[in-house]
Amino acid sequence: MKDVPGSTVIGEELSPQAAQTGPLVWIVDPLDGTTNFLHGYPQYAVSIGALMEGTLSLGVVHDVVRDVSYWGALGLGAWMAERPLRVSGLGEPRHALVGTGFPFKNLPLLRRYLDQFAAVMGATSGIRRAGAAALDLADVAAGRLDCFWELSLAPWDVAAGVLLVREAGGVVTTVDGSPDVVRHGSIVAGNPTLHHWLMDLLRST
Structure with missing residues (x-):
């Protein structure tokens, strides 16, 4: 990646403080789900996103355990191998299956998160934390x-996945509603109906 003229590479192990500026910025996580990997829990991936002139334009997520690759490109859709991806069409929150992650690296957020968790659990069919x-x-994209x-x-953590969800017809923002999610902070993703519902619920909790 660094051999591509004008490229910058950003990642937890690869210049994490580098600025997201330049004609081509690769945002890389060579092992998303490190704790899972260390414990032999079969849920971890390689994630590669690319910003072109500041616009999120490419995303690839490789599920290592299942040997499945998801990829997407701006304006070209999102795919699992040759199968196009599409977010769910579900509109009823009470039937929804919701994914989440614990703020284990930012414990001051834990109380707020647990309140949100309780609200989402009570309004949906279930929550998964993988x-x-x-x-x-x-x-979500699938x-x-x-x-x-x-x-x-x-x-x-999110660059590649955000591109997949958006190209699969979904919406991704911060909890505050900003589309600028390729940075340190919060994320809410889903089909348009449930994204709107979940944002309202989280902000009111």
Whole structure:
């Protein structure tokens, strides 16, 4: 990646403080779900996103255990191998399956998160926490999860997955509604109906 003229590479292990500026910025997590990997829990991935002139334009998430790759490109859709991805069409929150992640690296957020968790649990059919945000977002893009939220993630956790969800017809913002999610902070993703519902619920909790 660094050999591509004008490229910058950002990642937790690869210049995490580098600025997201330049003609081509690769945002890389070579192992999303590190704790899962260390414990032999089969949920971890490689995640690669690319910003072209500041616009999120490419995303690839490789599910290592299942040997499945998800990819998307701006304006070209999102795919699992040769199968197009589409977010779920579910509109009723009480039937929704929601993904999440714990703010284990930012414990001051825990009380707020637990209040949100209780509210979402009481309003839906269930919550899943698998420990690899890139795969959670791929599941939203594929329609397996109806929506997803987390309060404290890094750019390399989400860049590729955000592109997948958006190209699969979904909406991704921060909890405050900003579309600028490729940074340190919160994320809410889902189909348009449930994204709107989940944002309202989280902000009112």
